[in-house]
Amino acid sequence: MPEHVLLALCQIAPSFVNVLKQSLDCQPGELAEDVEKWLASQEKAPKPVDLELSSSMRRIFKICKGENADRVLCVTSFIEAMMRDVECMGTYLLTKHLKVTEVFLLLSLHEYCDAKDSYVAEEELDDDLDDLEDDDLDDDDLEDDDEMMGGPSDFASSSDWKQWTTDITAEATDHLPIIGREAELDRTIEVLCRMEKNNPLHIGEPGVGKTALIYGLAQRIAKGHVPYRLQKAHIYSIEMGQLMAGAQFRGEFEKRLKDVLDGATAQGNSVIYLDEIHLMMGGEQAQSDSISAFDVIKPYFDRGKLRFIGSTTYEAFNRTLAKSKAVTRRFQQIDIKEPSVEDTLRIVEALLPTFQNYHNVIYRKDAWTYAVESSARLITNRQLPDKAIDIIDEAGAYLEVHPRNRLHNYVTKSLVDEILNKVCRIDADALKEADNNSLKDLVTQMKSQIYGQDKAIERLTDAVMMAKAGLTDSDKPMASLLFVGPTGVGKTEVARVLARQLGVELVRFDMSEYAEKHTVAKLIGSPAGYVGYDDGGLLTSAIRKTPNCVLLLDEIEKAHSDIYNILLQVMDYARLTDNRGQQADFHHVIIIMTSNAGAQYASQASVGFTGHVSRGEAMRQQVKRVFKPEFINRLTDIVTFRDMDKTMATLILRKKLALLSDKLGQRQVKLTVSQQAFDRLLTLGFTPEYGAREMDRVIGNNIKPLLMRALLFGSLSKGGIATVDCKDGVFVVK
Numbered sequence: 001m002p003e004h005v006l007l008a009l010c011q012i013a014p015s016f017v018n019v020l021k022q023s024l025d026c027q028p029g030e031l032a033e034d035v036e037k038w039l040a041s042q043e044k045a046p047k048p049v050d051l052e053l054s055s056s057m058r059r060i061f062k063i064c065k066g067e068n069a070d071r072v073l074c075v076t077s078f079i080e081a082m083m084r085d086v087e088c089m090g091t092y093l094l095t096k097h098l099k100v101t102e103v104f105l106l107l108s109l110h111e112y113c114d115a116k117d118s119y120v121a122e123e124e125l126d127d128d129l130d131d132l133e134d135d136d137l138d139d140d141d142l143e144d145d146d147e148m149m150g151g152p153s154d155f156a157s158s159s160d161w162k163q164w165t166t167d168i169t170a171e172a173t174d175h176l177p178i179i180g181r182e183a184e185l186d187r188t189i190e191v192l193c194r195m196e197k198n199n200p201l202h203i204g205e206p207g208v209g210k211t212a213l214i215y216g217l218a219q220r221i222a223k224g225h226v227p228y229r230l231q232k233a234h235i236y237s238i239e240m241g242q243l244m245a246g247a248q249f250r251g252e253f254e255k256r257l258k259d260v261l262d263g264a265t266a267q268g269n270s271v272i273y274l275d276e277i278h279l280m281m282g283g284e285q286a287q288s289d290s291i292s293a294f295d296v297i298k299p300y301f302d303r304g305k306l307r308f309i310g311s312t313t314y315e316a317f318n319r320t321l322a323k324s325k326a327v328t329r330r331f332q333q334i335d336i337k338e339p340s341v342e343d344t345l346r347i348v349e350a351l352l353p354t355f356q357n358y359h360n361v362i363y364r365k366d367a368w369t370y371a372v373e374s375s376a377r378l379i380t381n382r383q384l385p386d387k388a389i390d391i392i393d394e395a396g397a398y399l400e401v402h403p404r405n406r407l408h409n410y411v412t413k414s415l416v417d418e419i420l421n422k423v424c425r426i427d428a429d430a431l432k433e434a435d436n437n438s439l440k441d442l443v444t445q446m447k448s449q450i451y452g453q454d455k456a457i458e459r460l461t462d463a464v465m466m467a468k469a470g471l472t473d474s475d476k477p478m479a480s481l482l483f484v485g486p487t488g489v490g491k492t493e494v495a496r497v498l499a500r501q502l503g504v505e506l507v508r509f510d511m512s513e514y515a516e517k518h519t520v521a522k523l524i525g526s527p528a529g530y531v532g533y534d535d536g537g538l539l540t541s542a543i544r545k546t547p548n549c550v551l552l553l554d555e556i557e558k559a560h561s562d563i564y565n566i567l568l569q570v571m572d573y574a575r576l577t578d579n580r581g582q583q584a585d586f587h588h589v590i591i592i593m594t595s596n597a598g599a600q601y602a603s604q605a606s607v608g609f610t611g612h613v614s615r616g617e618a619m620r621q622q623v624k625r626v627f628k629p630e631f632i633n634r635l636t637d638i639v640t641f642r643d644m645d646k647t648m649a650t651l652i653l654r655k656k657l658a659l660l661s662d663k664l665g666q667r668q669v670k671l672t673v674s675q676q677a678f679d680r681l682l683t684l685g686f687t688p689e690y691g692a693r694e695m696d697r698v699i700g701n702n703i704k705p706l707l708m709r710a711l712l713f714g715s716l717s718k719g720g721i722a723t724v725d726c727k728d729g730v731f732v733v734k
Contacts, residue, residue, distance in 0.1 A: 001054045002082050003090040007035045009075060016075050024098060031097045038089055056088050095228045161263030164243055164256050165236040168273060169218045176354060178216030179347040181209065184336060185216055191332045192271065192307055193229050199301070201277070202311040204336030207386025210311040213336065214273055235309070236264055237273040240280065240293075257296050265306050277310035278320040294327060301330045315581055341376050344385045348372055348392060359396030361409045368392055371416045378424045380547060380585030395419050424547065439465055442501055449497050450490050451655070452648030456483070456639045460494065463636050464502075464590060472636075477586045480571045480634065482556075483594045484620050485641025488691015491594040492554060498590070499550040507542050508552040511559035520562045525579030533579060540578040548588045557597040557626060564631050567591075571634040595619075597626040649686040649695070653678070656695055660703070667711060668719030677726040706733040 009016045010032035020026040053061065063081040082091055178185075184202075191200040202210045218235050220226050226233075238260060247253040264270035274280055280293035300306045310331060312321060321327050339347065348371075352363055372388040379387045395416055399409045443461045447454055460481060467478035483491040499506035514520055521527065525537035543551070556563070570576050574586040597619065620640045624632060632638070642648070657678075661671040673681075681702070685695035703724055710716040710733055723734045 001039075001090075002056050002060055002085070002088050003035050003039055003093075005057075005078060006082070006090040006094065007032055007039070009078075010035070013075055016079075026097050031093065034093050034097070035090065038093065056085055059085055060088075091228070161259045162236070164260050165238055165264075166242075168214060168235040168237050169221060169233070172215050172218035172222055175215040175219070176212070176351055177219065178209070178212050179350045180339065180343050181213055181216060184213055184334060185220065187334050188213070188217060188309070189220075189226060189230065191334070192309075193227055194332075196304065197330055197332060198304075199308040199310070199331045201331035201333050202309070202336050203314055203317050203333055204311075205338060205383045206313060207383040208336050208338050209385065210336050211275065214309065214311075230269075233269045233271055234264075234267070235271045235273055236260070237275060238280075239275060254293075254296050257293060261297065261300050261306060265300065265303075268305075271307045271309060274308060274310045276312060276316070278312045278316040294324075298326070338383045339385055341373060341384070344372050344376070344388050345369060347385045348388055351389065351392075355392055355396050359400050361396050361399045361411055363392065363396075363411045364413075367395075367411045367413050367416050370413050371395065371419075374416065374420055378420060378547075378588070380587065381544060381583075391416065391419055391423065394423070439468060445501050446494070446497050449655075450494055451651035452645065453490050453494065453641055456485075456641050457494065459637055459639050460498065464498075467590075474587075475573055477571065477574045478588060478590045479636045480591045481593070482623070482632075482635050482638045483592060483641060484597070484623050484638055486619070486643060486688070486691060487596055488693040489641045489644055490692065491641055492552065495550055495552040495592045495594075498592075502550070502590075505546045505549045506552060507546060507549045508554060509539065510554050511556050511563065512554075514559045514563055517560050517562060520560055520566070521579075523563070523566065524576065527579060536580065536582075537578040537584075540576055540582065540584040543576070543584040543586060543589060544582070547585055550590045550592060551586075553591070553593045555596060556593040557595045557623075564628060568630060568634060595623060595626075597623045644686070644688050644691045646682075646686060649682060649692070652692045653682055653685060653695055656692075656699055657681075660699065664707070664722065667716075669707075669711070669716050670721045672721065672723045674723065674725045677724045677731060680726040680729065680731070702731045703733075706731065 010020075010028040017028045020028045020031070060078065060081040063084060064077050079094075082088055082094075085091060188200045188202075192198055202213060204210050214235065214237075221230055221233055221235070224231060238257070243256050243260075244253055247256065261272070264272060280297070297308070301308070308331075348368055352368065356362060371391040372384075375388045375391050376384055392411075395411045398415065398419060399411060403409055439461075442464070443457060446457045446461065450457060460479075463479040463481060466472055472478070483494065485491055495508075496506055509523075514523065521530070522532070523537050523539040525535065525540070526532040543549070553559075553567075566576065570586050571591065574589075576584045576586065578584065617640060620638060623638065657671070657673055664671050681695070681698055684702070685698040687694050706724075707716070707722060710722065716722055725732050725734065
């Protein structure tokens, strides 16, 4: 066996011993001890037999026969041939004791060893080599010899198969360096070094760095920082698009794929990278008699001479690959998790020089750290580090297109904010971490537009500012509020004003449209096989489009009870999954639900000795009976709105008339209302049962028709002054 020769070299070959000691800092005695232990553990023949060469020794002799015309087995040729035999235990033991790569060993041997040093008698070697000429080796040995020697077959001599692949090893030096991921890289290398089932499968969300991990492995191979089994290995990427482009006839795609696999096998020490492996392995076949890419690749798994690395997402894995036991049992799954914010900061910091040189800009530290932290917090439908790197790259590109008039172009926090506004669709300063000025006057601004509900506004703004201060649970929405009160007192209007003051969009759903059980599916999408499956969910789609908004669920008590089960997880975890498995993030959403529950009992609030209880308070007590305790328990607050009184009605009437005056001002008409007309409008419009909506009807039925005729056919058609008066209960316009 080769191990016997290696042991002898450690004991009686002075040149070999000197090279190990002096040049390579290796102790021949320790190496010899390990070889002896391994030899002692091998199976012994039961009785004396004639010694013969092992299969490994035959392969080594065959290699030496091709390299030594003088048919002398010297130290250097033996060690070099043994190094090519990856199945030889002596190779493993020798490289285990080396503190350098085997390349330095061979160079040192060539330099110091006498090429005529022979420790195998020439006559015996001649006999052994002659035996090899008598076809003693079987076909498997010859195939193994070709692979170990790297001797190309007729097919492998042609590099046509490489046109369908990308040599990642050759391009690794031009790729961005990989930062971190040591555990995943080490696990990948361990799997590749296995004897069986040595095919890693990287599973992770898009953007977490699965492809970058492959380039990191290629960079390690290029530097020689891998075990001997992977030294000088080549990683070839196969992409479906390259193989299918121009394939016009049936079977041409499969032939190209087989040519690539045959060529990589013949070249030896090759690793095939299958990006988006589910497209090759798990896809449903278009026709029952067609063959998939996996049918072509499967025999190469079984031969074990070609290693594969696959990558896919969790969604694609569960949808396709997990159903195929033939695929999953041949791969070792490696989870590629999203890096933390701290790890992403290290990654971005290492990549900054590359981006600075490319865009010719300078990134301030507070800017790129803010970009990483803000992208992690605000961009919810993508993963780190990809989304953070995108913000960094786009900020540099923006400065390249819009340079500042200064010596150096600096990427600042304000520029990062501008980029985030475009990417995240955040147009509200109030929801940005860096700017809280708009929150200072939020209460005053809302009170100037909503009259008589000061207590409700204060509780609402307190909930919003509490979330902004970071004092609420980070896994919940900014606020989940239930507005309770009679109709027409301003519940919906408060939500509109809040959205306007914060500068975000108001997303409104009328919950009376979801009173039936089957309509609930419209919010998150219909199940597979039902009409509307491809449309997605209305609620989830709206939140993905505007992740920072005020979500108004109007008249929540009219919806089917199944709605509450959906809202439970939204209020608890700020996430909602639609029928396609896509998540909508509610972390930056203010949820406002309005309710008239118990309105029929509100009139009983003033009956009896407890007449001091307001209608809103009576409805609040009834709400606790209508909604389930687990629903109420997840609310940030229940905000009760006051009944309409005369003072509130007076302020609302003035606001309504001011809005009408603004519309007339666009037609160059100035509106004045006499005190008699104002009092008459207040008398007709103030009803505690109907609230402020009655005033809209009074103005619409009594004042607007008179103004309409004057604007279209009368003296106000070219502008002027319109005075509204009331005589004997009848409104007139002068």
